[in-house]
Amino acid sequence: MTSLNDLPLRDTLVGKLPYGAPQDPVPVSLNVNENTHPIPDEVVDDIVRALAEAVRGVNRYPDREFLELRAALAGYLGHGLTPEQVWAANGSNEVLQQILQAFGGPGRSLLSFTPTYSMYPLLADGTDTTWIPVARPDGYALTPEGVAAALREHQPSVAILCGPNNPTGTVLDREVILAAYDAFDGILVVDEAYQEFDAETETAIALLPGRPRLLVSRTMSKAFAFAGVRVGYLAADPAVVDALRLVRLPYHLSALTQAAATAAIRHADTMLSTVADIRAQRDRLETALTELGYAVHPSGANFLLVDGFANPDATFSALRAQGILIRNLGIDGHLRITAGTEAETTTLIDAVAALGPGGAR
Structure with a gap:
């Protein structure tokens, strides 16, 4: 079977990887900063x-x-x-x-x-x-x-x-x-x-x-x-x-x-009506994770970058096994979490809390 190495690829592309974030059909998908609220x-x-x-x-x-x-x-x-x-x-x-x-x-x-x-x-x-x-x-x-x-x-x-x-x-x-x-x-x-x-x-x-x-x-x-x-x-x-x-x-x-x-x-006003709720869930998530002992970086977006995971890879995998997808970006001790609906945020908070201090080992 032909591989990339067999093709006359441009030198600047040799050894590079395409963009890729997991697209699993999980119940709680909080990894690519989508708006988790449906269109009215x-x-x-x-x-x-x-x-x-x-x-x-x-x-x-x-x-x-x-x-x-x-x-x-x-x-x-x-x-x-x-x-x-x-x-x-x-x-x-x-x-x-x-x-x-x-x-x-x-x-x-x-x-x-x-x-x-x-x-x-x-x-x-x-x-x-x-x-x-x-x-x-x-x-x-x-x-x-x-x-x-x-x-x-x-x-x-x-x-x-x-x-x-x-x-x-x-x-x-x-x-x-x-x-x-x-x-x-x-x-x-x-x-x-x-x-x-x-x-x-x-x-x-x-x-x-x-x-x-x-x-x-x-x-x-x-x-x-x-x-x-x-x-x-x-x-x-x-x-x-x-x-x-x-x-x-x-x-x-x-x-x-x-x-x-x-x-x-x-319908811009209607389309943007979820923004305030997403901000509220982001702030709620920040408060909950801080109370659990994590360091949350200040955010003006619809997601949080969270520090304090002893093993980000293990925590990512443990949550994924429960049907919760967040983003592991390879930053030491950190994971990124999109703010979801109230129900999704509750599920995420409960799952992280159940893993114990510092997350999964």
């Missing part, structure tokens, strides 16, 4: 009607520029954005990939501060962009001085600041973004996949005027409970959108995707 019935009905109408025209290609969806996204984001400042693709991963296709590539580099989203280096590999990881300080919170120093030293082509950061949940201060933008001449991406769960920090979209190299990436997967639809989007200067149009595939957003996303945005 009235929104489902409107989306189904929109899809039925769209299906009638799928013998033709969809709107290549998806203008209706871009207008809807601009209205949702506010801050005076126009459709010309908004872009979308099949998940924010594709948005980020298109950014690297346009502004990265051979002889260019991508910098971010680790630990952070595991797709960043994979996207760099896939576009032949050199990956530059810079370790976060203790506690994981970035400082303007530290970020600016790293960017001045490495002068990357593209830098990504994730806020709230995945997997740590750390919020991203406005001063860090401003310091980063002024420290180098490349493209600065602020990845706001979890922004809706952060009730305290203003979106970086407010910083866009006068900063043409600042890009703000978002997703409908998390707060909008749209992970299975695959819609990510971006706000930026219109010139950046023009650059992404150079590298996108023709008709990259299907008519069905456009119809579903546009209908969902019509």
Whole structure:
């Protein structure tokens, strides 16, 4: 049987592994930061009607520029954005990939501060962009001085600041973004996949005027409970959108995707009604785990990074055997847990408590 080693793979991909998080059909799945609340019935009905109408025209290609969806996204984001400042693709991963296709590539580099989203280096590999990881300080919170120093030293082509950061949940201060933008001449991406769960920090979209190299990436997967639809989007200067149009595939957003996303945005308030409950379950989980003796990192997202597990691998396996799936990221002593529904959170708390101090050995 042919293996990867038998193929003329690009040198930059040799020995690499694809993205992979377990997808077990377990009763309590809290490992990939999905919104565990289902879409409300009235929104489902409107989306189904929109899809039925769209299906009638799928013998033709969809709107290549998806203008209706871009207008809807601009209205949702506010801050005076126009459709010309908004872009979308099949998940924010594709948005980020298109950014690297346009502004990265051979002889260019991508910098971010680790630990952070595991797709960043994979996207760099896939576009032949050199990956530059810079370790976060203790506690994981970035400082303007530290970020600016790293960017001045490495002068990357593209830098990504994730806020709230995945997997740590750390919020991203406005001063860090401003310091980063002024420290180098490349493209600065602020990845706001979890922004809706952060009730305290203003979106970086407010910083866009006068900063043409600042890009703000978002997703409908998390707060909008749209992970299975695959819609990510971006706000930026219109010139950046023009650059992404150079590298996108023709008709990259299907008519069905456009119809579903546009209908969902019509019901933004209803779609986002679960956010407060998810925050409450996140805070409840933090309190319970702290009382059990674990150290929980502050989080502005819909998940927690938890320290204090004597054997993360054993705890992960013990919970998985009980039908509870969380995320083992290979960080010493740590596991990441998504905030679920009230029932899911209760099940998780009871299971961790039953394992005893420090979790399974």
